[in-house]
Amino acid sequence: MAEIHLKSLAHSYSSDPKNPGDYAIREMNHVWEHGGAYALLGPSGCGKSTMLNIMSGLLSPSEGQVLFDGVEVNNVPPEERNIAQVFQFPVIYDSMTVFDNLAFPLRNMKTPEIQVQSRVQEIAEVLELTPLLKRRASNLTADEKQKVSMGRGLVRSDVSAILFDEPLTVIDPQLKWKLRRKLKEIHQQFNITMVYVTHDQLEASTFAEKIAVMYGGQIVQFGSPRELFERPNHAFVGYFIGSPGMNLIEVQRCDGGVSFGNSVVHLEPNLLELIDNISSTNLKVGIRPEFIHVWDEPTDDAYCCDLIGVEDLGTYKILRLKLDGSELKVRIDEDSPVPVGKAYISFPEQWLKLYVDEYLVEASVESEVVT
Amino acid sequence: MSLVLENVDYVVDGQNYLTNVDLTLEPGSFNVLLGRTLAGKTSLMRLMAGLDKPTNGRILMNGVDVTGVAVQKRNISMVYQQFINYPNLTVWDNIASPLRLAKVKNSEIERRVKETADILQITPFLQRYPLELSGGQQQRTSMARALVKDASVIFFDEPLVNLDYKLREELRVELRDLFKERNAIAVYATTEPNEAMALGGTTTLLHEGRVVQSGPATQVYRQPINVEAAKLYSEPAVNLIRGQIKGSEVTFDEAVHFPLDHDLRELDEGEYFFGVLPSHIGLVPKNDDDLELSMRMQLAEISGSETFMHVVNDHFELVLQVQGVIGYQIGEPIKVYLPTHKLFVFDLDGNTIQTPSQRVMR
Numbered sequence: 212m213a214e215i216h217l218k219s220l221a222h223s224y225s226s227d228p229k230n231p232g233d234y235a236i237r238e239m240n241h242v243w244e245h246g247g248a249y250a251l252l253g254p255s256g257c258g259k260s261t262m263l264n265i266m267s268g269l270l271s272p273s274e275g276q277v278l279f280d281g282v283e284v285n286n287v288p289p290e291e292r293n294i295a296q297v298f299q300f301p302v303i304y305d306s307m308t309v310f311d312n313l314a315f316p317l318r319n320m321k322t323p324e325i326q327v328q329s330r331v332q333e334i335a336e337v338l339e340l341t342p343l344l345k346r347r348a349s350n351l352t353a354d355e356k357q358k359v360s361m362g363r364g365l366v367r368s369d370v371s372a373i374l375f376d377e378p379l380t381v382i383d384p385q386l387k388w389k390l391r392r393k394l395k396e397i398h399q400q401f402n403i404t405m406v407y408v409t410h411d412q413l414e415a416s417t418f419a420e421k422i423a424v425m426y427g428g429q430i431v432q433f434g435s436p437r438e439l440f441e442r443p444n445h446a447f448v449g450y451f452i453g454s455p456g457m458n459l460i461e462v463q464r465c466d467g468g469v470s471f472g473n474s475v476v477h478l479e480p481n482l483l484e485l486i487d488n489i490s491s492t493n494l495k496v497g498i499r500p501e502f503i504h505v506w507d508e509p510t511d512d513a514y515c516c517d518l519i520g521v522e523d524l525g526t527y528k529i530l531r532l533k534l535d536g537s538e539l540k541v542r543i544d545e546d547s548p549v550p551v552g553k554a555y556i557s558f559p560e561q562w563l564k565l566y567v568d569e570y571l572v573e574a575s576v577e578s579e580v581v582t
Numbered sequence: 583m584s585l586v587l588e589n590v591d592y593v594v595d596g597q598n599y600l601t602n603v604d605l606t607l608e609p610g611s612f613n614v615l616l617g618r619t620l621a622g623k624t625s626l627m628r629l630m631a632g633l634d635k636p637t638n639g640r641i642l643m644n645g646v647d648v649t650g651v652a653v654q655k656r657n658i659s660m661v662y663q664q665f666i667n668y669p670n671l672t673v674w675d676n677i678a679s680p681l682r683l684a685k686v687k688n689s690e691i692e693r694r695v696k697e698t699a700d701i702l703q704i705t706p707f708l709q710r711y712p713l714e715l716s717g718g719q720q721q722r723t724s725m726a727r728a729l730v731k732d733a734s735v736i737f738f739d740e741p742l743v744n745l746d747y748k749l750r751e752e753l754r755v756e757l758r759d760l761f762k763e764r765n766a767i768a769v770y771a772t773t774e775p776n777e778a779m780a781l782g783g784t785t786t787l788l789h790e791g792r793v794v795q796s797g798p799a800t801q802v803y804r805q806p807i808n809v810e811a812a813k814l815y816s817e818p819a820v821n822l823i824r825g826q827i828k829g830s831e832v833t834f835d836e837a838v839h840f841p842l843d844h845d846l847r848e849l850d851e852g853e854y855f856f857g858v859l860p861s862h863i864g865l866v867p868k869n870d871d872d873l874e875l876s877m878r879m880q881l882a883e884i885s886g887s888e889t890f891m892h893v894v895n896d897h898f899e900l901v902l903q904v905q906g907v908i909g910y911q912i913g914e915p916i917k918v919y920l921p922t923h924k925l926f927v928f929d930l931d932g933n934t935i936q937t938p939s940q941r942v943m944r
Contacts, residue, residue: 254746255717383619384773388892392881395912410746416884416907436884437907451748453887501887501905525779525803525816526861526903545861 213279213293213371213404215243215266220275222261228273235261237428238275243372243406245280248398250407250415253425254451260376262425263408267374268292295364295373299380301356303363305349309340312348313362320367334366337400338393354386358393365401372404379414391417412452424448440499441562446569449497455529457497459566460537469494469565472535474514476558478565482574486567495566500529500542502562506555507548513555521549530554583609583644583734585630585767590639592625592791599625600791603639607735607767612758612783614799615771616814622791623771627737630769632656643734659728660737663744665720667712673699673723674708680731698730701760718749729760738770742777754780775817779803787814809932812857818890818901820857820926827851832922835897840873844923845936854935857926860890860903864919872919875900879910893918 221238231237236258243249253259264270265277268289276283284292303312313331322330335341338358343351348359357378364373375394379387395418398405407418415422416436423430424439424447431445432438443449449457462469464486468477476496486494506513516539520531530541532554541556543549565572585607592600600622607613615623628634629641632653641649648656659680667676677698681691699705702722712720721741728736738757742750758781761768772778778785778799785802787794787810795802795811806812812820825834828851833839842849867874877893877900884890884907891902893916902918910916927936 254748388881388883388890391883392892392912395881399912412747412886413883416886417882435909436886437909440887440907454747454751454885456748499887522780523782523800524776525800526859527905 214245214281215372215404215406216276216278216281217241217262217265218276218278220265220272220277222258222265222270222272222274231428234428236265236272239430241423241430241433243404245371245404246402248395248405248407248418248420250409250419250422251425252409252412252415252422252451254410257425258428259408259410259425263374263376263406266406267294267296293369293371295367295370297357297360297364297373297375297378299377301353301360301381303348303356303359305347307348308344309335309346309348309351309359310344312359313340313344313366316363316367330366330368334362337365337397338362353381354383354390357382357390361394361397365397365403370403372406375405375407375409377409377411377414378407394418412454424451426451442571443497443564444571446495446497446566449499449564449566453499453501455500455540455542457499457564458503458539459495459497460539462494462496463492464494469496471537474535476563479560479574482565482572485572485574486565489567489572491568493568495569496558497564497566498558498562500540502559503539503541504557504559505530505541505543505547505550506557509555510557513557516554516556518550518552518554532556583765583767584642585735586642586645587630588640588642590629590636590641592622592629592634593637598791600629600636603793605786605793605796607769607784609767610761610765612761612768612781613770614778614781614783614785615769615788616773616775616778616785617771617788618773618814621788623788624739625791626788627660627739627769627771630735631658631660631737656735657733658735658737659731659733660739661721661725661728661741663740665712665717665724665744667720667723667727669712672709672711673704673715673726676712676723677708677726677730680727684731694730698726702726702729702756718745718753721745721753725757733766735767735769738768740771740773743773750777751780758782775815778815785815787811789814805934805937806926807934809855809857809928809934812926812928812934816859818860818903820859821863821900822928823856823858823898824853825856826853832856837895837897838873838875840871840922843871845939846922846925846927849927849935853930855928855930855932857928858900858920858924860901862921862924863900863902864921865902865904865908865916867919869921869923871922873922875918875920877916877918879912879914879916881912882908882910884908891916891918 219238221234222236223234225233228234251259265272268287271285277285310331314327317327335344340358379390382390409415421435423433426447432448439448439452446459460471462471468475514534516532516534519533522529527545528543532539587603587605590603617623629636632651640647677695678691699708702725704722707715707719712723742753782799785799786796789810795807803815823834825832827849830842831839832842877895880892880894882889882891889904889908893900924938929935
């Protein structure tokens with residue numbers, strides 16, 4: 212069992228932190244439930260490495276608690292936590308055989324040799340390493356070495372959580388998907404909590420059931436890959452997830468909605484009521500390039516934009532449009548006609564999001580994503 | 583300024599790094615070298631730059647043979663994968679260094695450093711040292727140093743590979759815009775088809791030291807001359823299924839049959855490889871001639887806004903590229919729809935016989 216609970220956790224590398232900027236991790240509460248497949252996703256400098264080090268025990272948090280199944284482990288060193296780590300670069304003994312590499316953690320714990328034999332065989336089978344057991348590790352390819360690294364984590368039956376730190380960095384692109392599949396299978400077979408730390412949306416979304424997106428020392432959204440795409444809870448998530456990311460336009464409150472330049476975006480009355488009760492003037496509307504509708508000809512409620520560029524990416528095209536001083540990106544299919552000079556677009560209500568102080572504001576729970 | 587390579591070979595210790603390369607880089611052009619690791623991209627750039635000398639063949643700049651001319655005498659600059667800056671110099675001095683070396687007047691240095699820093703959005707960091715900057719800012723600094731001196735050829739050797747994908751997306755667009763206003767030749771090496779496509783310009787596909795195909799990006803993408811070109815320029819890679827044309831029917835892997843239609847009708851009977859792009863296969867039928875296939879899910883890779891679905895049946899595997907986030911369990915049955923009018927056809931040697939709705943001259 213391993214539920215990892217970060218309770219009122221915060222960390223500062225400064226001995227006398229005064230303002231929020233002094234914190235690598237701002238105060239947060241977060242639970243990684245037992246047996247989940249999770250990712251911790253964010254750009255470099257967002258605090259995810261600090262968080263990883265706090266969970267693994269390399270770093271003791273300056274404030275709050277790390278609880279493993281309810282027991283505080285703030286000052287428990289890594290080797291005494293039932294956690295395994297898989298790093299960017301394979302950590303194995305080149306001079307040993309694959310078998311001895313896999314057996315090493317068990318022999319270290321003085322496990323009886325007969326158990327070592329059966330456990331190593333079992334793990335090798337799962338990782339498809341059986342034919343390689345007698346080979347010296349130095350002769351393996353990068354992906355085989357990384358599988359041995361994983362095996363060294365899985366082989367200990369007392370391990371209840373595995374932390375992955377960008378484990379596929381050194382793997383050939385053509386082989387990556389096979390290892391991703393292997394990781395998912397392992398998660399299904401072993402009842403283990405897995406946390407995958409990465410800056411890559413593909414790695415995170417493919418592996419995890421739920422992703423914690425970290426930005427500026429905070430988790431700004433914890434949700435499924437689909438939620439991050441369809442309903443970003445924070446403007447940063449909109450921007451960071453998706454290629455290209457969400458269009459975000461700064462707007463002001465106006466009669467019947469919000470506006471930028473001379474363009475008005477009409478919003479539902481109950482949503483307007485909500486924002487009228489908030490004093491902030493940091494308002495943005497967001498819509499993903501995939502969800503903007505392009506009309507063939509002018510319509511009553513379409514916005515007229517200047518077409519300033521087209522990027523042909525083969526499988527799809529990106530239109531770069533200018534509307535009242537704001538630049539918008541629109542994704543259209545490979546076979547869709549490209550507008551000439553002007554483009555007429557509209558924002559389907561379902562996909563238009565409103566952000567106040569960077570966070571999503573929604574009128575009611577009824578506006579759940581329809582699929 | 584033009585750069586021409588004629589019959590260039592490059593052999594090191596009996597190993598052919600490059601074989602019979604003929605290339606013309608036009609003035610002001612943006613040239614992308616696309617190929618896997620060890621395809622010869624870096625070797626080719628080093629020859630073009632004058633860092634190495636070809637074993638055979640000639641290199642001409644503006645029609646003048648420069649084959650034996652050392653790098654110092656050619657007006658070129660380079661940006662590498664690793665962020666290479668002088669750690670003991672400020673960003674300002676880093677950018678100014680090539681101009682100082684060229685003994686440019688101080689007032690002119692001042693003007694050009696400011697201008698270049700502005701374009702690359704590093705003006706706020708000019709007084710900092712490289713190691714105080716993020717990876718993206720460090721690479722912008724090395725790009726600024728390469729761009730400041732008005733070189734006639736600028737080489738980029740996978741410059742964005744060590745940056746995260748959001749930065750890559752942004753720098754790609756900036757770089758492209760930057761070169762719109764320059765007369766310099768840009769040569770940009772990458773292993774990523776999507777990056778090559780986004781950069782546009784001319785794409786040269788390299789494979790095992792040879793040029794497979796060279797031309798405008800969209801043309802090379804839509805009309806690959808052979809299987810290798812099609813595979814190199816698609817990510818996920820084009821799906822290939824061996825099949826047979828007999829009578830009025832196509833058979834995939836002795837298992838799936840469908841009637842010949844469209845352009846396929848004109849093909850001779852026999853064995854072929856049929857190719858279909860991952861983005862052309864769908865989860866719902868779109869056309870009358872879509873072929874319904876019953877498959878099993880192997881893995882859904884989710885890129886954030888797209889899903890790459892790996893599916894398999896008893897005969898072949900396919901990869902689909904679908905918009906949006908689509909979740910399936912491993913092993914789950916799934917129906918996919920393959921548009922038979924969007925097939926590439928290759929002969930068994932891999933040469934292109936036909937691209938979708940466009941005939942290829944043989």
